[in-house]
Amino acid sequence: MRSSQEEFENAVNRVKLLKKDPGNEVKLKLYALYKQATEGPCNMPKPGVFDFINKAKWDAWNALGSMPKETARQSYVDLVSSLSSSSMSSSQVKPGADRKQQEYENLVVTSEDGITKIMLNRPTKKNAINTQMYQEIILALKAASKDNSVLTVLTGNGDYYCSGNDLTDFSGITAGEIEEKVKNNLDMLRVFVNSFIDFPKPLIAVVNGPAVGIAVTILGLCDAVYASDRATFHTPFSHLGLSPEGCSSYTFPKIMGPAKAIEMLVFGKKLTAEEACARGLVTEVFPDNTFQKQVWARLKAYSEFPANSIRISKQVIRNMEKEKLYAVNAEECSVLQERLLSNECINAAVNFLSRKAKL
Numbered sequence: 001m002r003s004s005q006e007e008f009e010n011a012v013n014r015v016k017l018l019k020k021d022p023g024n025e026v027k028l029k030l031y032a033l034y035k036q037a038t039e040g041p042c043n044m045p046k047p048g049v050f051d052f053i054n055k056a057k058w059d060a061w062n063a064l065g066s067m068p069k070e071t072a073r074q075s076y077v078d079l080v081s082s083l084s085s086s087s088m089s090s091s092q093v094k095p096g097a098d099r100k101q102q103e104y105e106n107l108v109v110t111s112e113d114g115i116t117k118i119m120l121n122r123p124t125k126k127n128a129i130n131t132q133m134y135q136e137i138i139l140a141l142k143a144a145s146k147d148n149s150v151l152t153v154l155t156g157n158g159d160y161y162c163s164g165n166d167l168t169d170f171s172g173i174t175a176g177e178i179e180e181k182v183k184n185n186l187d188m189l190r191v192f193v194n195s196f197i198d199f200p201k202p203l204i205a206v207v208n209g210p211a212v213g214i215a216v217t218i219l220g221l222c223d224a225v226y227a228s229d230r231a232t233f234h235t236p237f238s239h240l241g242l243s244p245e246g247c248s249s250y251t252f253p254k255i256m257g258p259a260k261a262i263e264m265l266v267f268g269k270k271l272t273a274e275e276a277c278a279r280g281l282v283t284e285v286f287p288d289n290t291f292q293k294q295v296w297a298r299l300k301a302y303s304e305f306p307a308n309s310i311r312i313s314k315q316v317i318r319n320m321e322k323e324k325l326y327a328v329n330a331e332e333c334s335v336l337q338e339r340l341l342s343n344e345c346i347n348a349a350v351n352f353l354s355r356k357a358k359l
């Protein structure tokens with residue numbers, strides 16, 4: 001039940017990534033199936049005859065009659081799959097046996113020597129994660145979970161690992177739109193975090209520089225965290241009127257004890273790599289000038305272990321907690337819903353946007 005709902009949520013996100021406009025007829029079909037899947041049979045009053053757009057939408061939804069929600073959800077997923085495969089086929093291939101990868105706007109994904117590397121690639125924005133990058137990471141993790149690599153690595157391009165959620169997500173939104181935008185973003189955030197919880201192989205973060213916000217919290221769901229001694233770890237949620245996400249309200253107290261977790265997640269203490277290592281969030285710290293060389297030599301050695309053995313061992317260690325983590329993720333997103341609509345958060349976002357505040 002949960003997985004078909006998740007497939008549906010993934011499909012809703014994938015629609016936003018379509019490179020080609022599928023045309024009005026398909027868009028109406030998608031709209032109708034989405035409404036039927038989420039609300040059931042059409043329950044809106046019929047729009048007036050001159051309200052062309054809403055009437056076309058109403059007609060499409062109403063035409064689905066009493067189709068069950070589950071059937072609509074499945075049809076929606078099938079329709080999006082057919083659209084995604086035709087829309088992506090042109091950008092899929094890159095010649096070279098081991099370097100197959102789909103192209104992404106904000107990621108560089110490569111596969112070599114049994115290691116799939118997912119590199120955040122918005123260096124001029126310190127690799128801030130915008131809506132599209134969230135969706136691309138979800139897709140890249142899905143692809144990596146099925147490819148024949150042994151390990152998957154998450155890292156950043158440039159001087160930062162990642163500056164967290166893109167705060168310009170808040171720009172240009174009218175008061176009337178904010179609730180829906182927040183809801184959509186939190187649905188996506190929940191799917192994003194679930195894709196870390198569900199990831200079936202060892203997932204390793206190679207933290208090449210400072211990490212902020214969700215880029216830090218998600219480390220608690222990674223299986224090893226290697227950091228340059230230049231990296232820092234900062235979760236300024238209270239400065240932003242926010243609350244913890246990425247399951248950190250559960251993983252951080254477990255990793256470092258509640259008092260140290262609160263120091264980071266509530267009081268926003270920024271840690272050096274050595275401090276984060278002493279707290280158990282980071283596995284090992286390397287000098288920046290030899291970081292890449294040492295880490296990749298280590299990963300290459302690990303990738304030569306028997307693939308099934310290390311995948312299964314990871315799952316034995318992690319799977320026991322999955323249900324708990326899904327619940328924590330859902331609860332954190334629900335608390336964030338209220339936070340994101342609070343004046344405390346909106347003022348902090350406005351401050352960032354007007355460049356009055358630097359954390």
Ligand SMILES: CCCCCCCCCCC/C=C/C(=O)SCCNC(=O)CCNC(=O)[C@H](O)C(C)(C)COP(=O)(O)OP(=O)(O)OC[C@H]1O[C@@H](n2cnc3c(N)ncnc32)[C@H](O)[C@@H]1OP(=O)(O)O
Pocket residue numbers: 124125126128129163164165166167168169170173178181182185186189212213214215236237240242245336340358359
């Ligand atoms: C209504 C819609 C709601 C949608 C939200 C739903 C999603 C829910 C998720 C909520 C949970 C939150 C998770 C988090 O990650 S909280 C943490 C957010 N991140 C930050 O607070 C960091 C903000 N950035 C900074 O403080 C500094 O930029 C930084 C210290 C990272 C670097 O400072 P430095 O002086 O070295 O560099 P610049 O500031 O000049 O940065 C260079 C350019 O990069 C842009 N930048 C950096 N970080 C971000 C960011 N997080 N979001 C957007 N843009 C970012 C910066 O603006 C500069 O851009 P320009 O060159 O264009 O000015």
